[in-house]
Amino acid sequence: MNPPDSTPRPPGPGPGRVRVGPLLRLAQRRAAHTFADALRPLGIEGRHYGVLLNLNLHGPLSQRRLIDLTGGDKSSMVRTVDDLETRGLAVRRPSPTDRRAYAVEITEQGRALFAEASVVADDVATRLLGHMDEGDQDLLCTLLERFVAAPEA
Amino acid sequence: MNPPDSTPRPPGPGPGRVRVGPLLRLAQRRAAHTFADALRPLGIEGRHYGVLLNLNLHGPLSQRRLIDLTGGDKSSMVRTVDDLETRGLAVRRPSPTDRRAYAVEITEQGRALFAEASVVADDVATRLLGHMDEGDQDLLCTLLERFVAAPEA
DNA sequence: TATTGTTATACTCTATAACTATA
DNA sequence: TATAGTTATAGAGTATAACAATA
Numbered sequence: 001m002n003p004p005d006s007t008p009r010p011p012g013p014g015p016g017r018v019r020v021g022p023l024l025r026l027a028q029r030r031a032a033h034t035f036a037d038a039l040r041p042l043g044i045e046g047r048h049y050g051v052l053l054n055l056n057l058h059g060p061l062s063q064r065r066l067i068d069l070t071g072g073d074k075s076s077m078v079r080t081v082d083d084l085e086t087r088g089l090a091v092r093r094p095s096p097t098d099r100r101a102y103a104v105e106i107t108e109q110g111r112a113l114f115a116e117a118s119v120v121a122d123d124v125a126t127r128l129l130g131h132m133d134e135g136d137q138d139l140l141c142t143l144l145e146r147f148v149a150a151p152e153a
Numbered sequence: 154m155n156p157p158d159s160t161p162r163p164p165g166p167g168p169g170r171v172r173v174g175p176l177l178r179l180a181q182r183r184a185a186h187t188f189a190d191a192l193r194p195l196g197i198e199g200r201h202y203g204v205l206l207n208l209n210l211h212g213p214l215s216q217r218r219l220i221d222l223t224g225g226d227k228s229s230m231v232r233t234v235d236d237l238e239t240r241g242l243a244v245r246r247p248s249p250t251d252r253r254a255y256a257v258e259i260t261e262q263g264r265a266l267f268a269e270a271s272v273v274a275d276d277v278a279t280r281l282l283g284h285m286d287e288g289d290q291d292l293l294c295t296l297l298e299r300f301v302a303a304p305e306a
Numbered sequence: 307t308a309t310t311g312t313t314a315t316a317c318t319c320t321a322t323a324a325c326t327a328t329a
Numbered sequence: 330t331a332t333a334g335t336t337a338t339a340g341a342g343t344a345t346a347a348c349a350a351t352a
Contacts, residue, residue, distance in 0.1 A: 020184060021277070022203040022206060025181060027301050028178060063311065071179050074311065098352075101351090122170065122171050128173060129170060136296055140297070144173070147285065150284045151284060251329075252328060253333045255333080
């Protein structure tokens with residue numbers, strides 16, 4: 001039968017945890033679209049920005065390490081680093097410690113474009129988070145950091 | 154009426170709102186993989202679970218409304234509802250108020266499988282969030298709810 | 307034996323447009 | 330004119346396996 005039980009339960013603090021998957025999906029899509037639109041004039045996409053951010057933060061990294069830090073798989077990372085190298089934003093140098101690996105390094109041009117992109121990213125973040133309390137904005141980022149810092153199962 | 158930013162963020166290695174994009178990407182990938190693996194034995198994917206969850210929560214919904222609630226686009230939603238209907242987990246009924254639209258409704262079988270899937274989802278959520286403090290787990294979900302509840306730009 | 311990076315391939319997801327029937 | 334849903338198609342993203350060089 002048709003139970004008139006259409007109880008529109010408010011998304012209160014109740015059964016939230018099972019929704020973490022669907023919620024992350026929605027949140028990521030919203031952020032990805034906004035970022036993509038904003039970065040398009042700079043000629044890069046989110047995946048490029050993520051790599052530049054980590055190269056700028058941590059110094060030269062192997063593609064393996066970049067995959068762990070930004071997500072994706074080996075073949076995608078090859079394409080992303082190819083793109084960055086073609087545009088002169090990063091270079092592949094031989095790793096000093098592992099002859100199998102590269103040390104992908106950000107260039108001067110890369111740093112310059114990353115600085116531009118960071119202004120854009122900050123503006124995007126402001127738009128994405130602007131409807132939330134200021135404290136909650138930082139809290140969300142902090143909790144996301146903790147979430148992704150999970151020990152590998 | 155935001156007060157002037159009296160709490161300056163450390164611009165250095167701190168959380169940093171500019172990282173909300175890359176962080177959401179990482180978080181979503183982690184959750185999506187874990188959910189997909191766990192739901193596979195039940196024969197559904199994350200997108201199906203998201204639709205069932207909202208149908209169970211809100212009652213019959215148009216495909217338009219489902220898109221707003223779960224993300225995706227019109228063609229993807231057609232496929233997802235097709236899948237659910239083929240498996241007898243949901244049915245398309247004519248909308249009582251709009252003859253263009255369907256009222257997608259969860260079936261008895263749908264509720265049964267959703268109950269199973271929710272057990273799985275809860276287990277997955279426990280694994281995904283298990284390394285965080287209990288309070289932080291709920292807080293993350295609550296903040297994600299607020300994040301995706303942004304007024305459409 | 308395992309791992310880094312490359313290449314090739316297939317598959318899924320996404321975006322877009324055209325179309326209908328309604329509003 | 331605009332919207333709900335369908336269909337078709339192209340493009341991007343993703344997963345997978347094979348391979349060479351090195352650990």
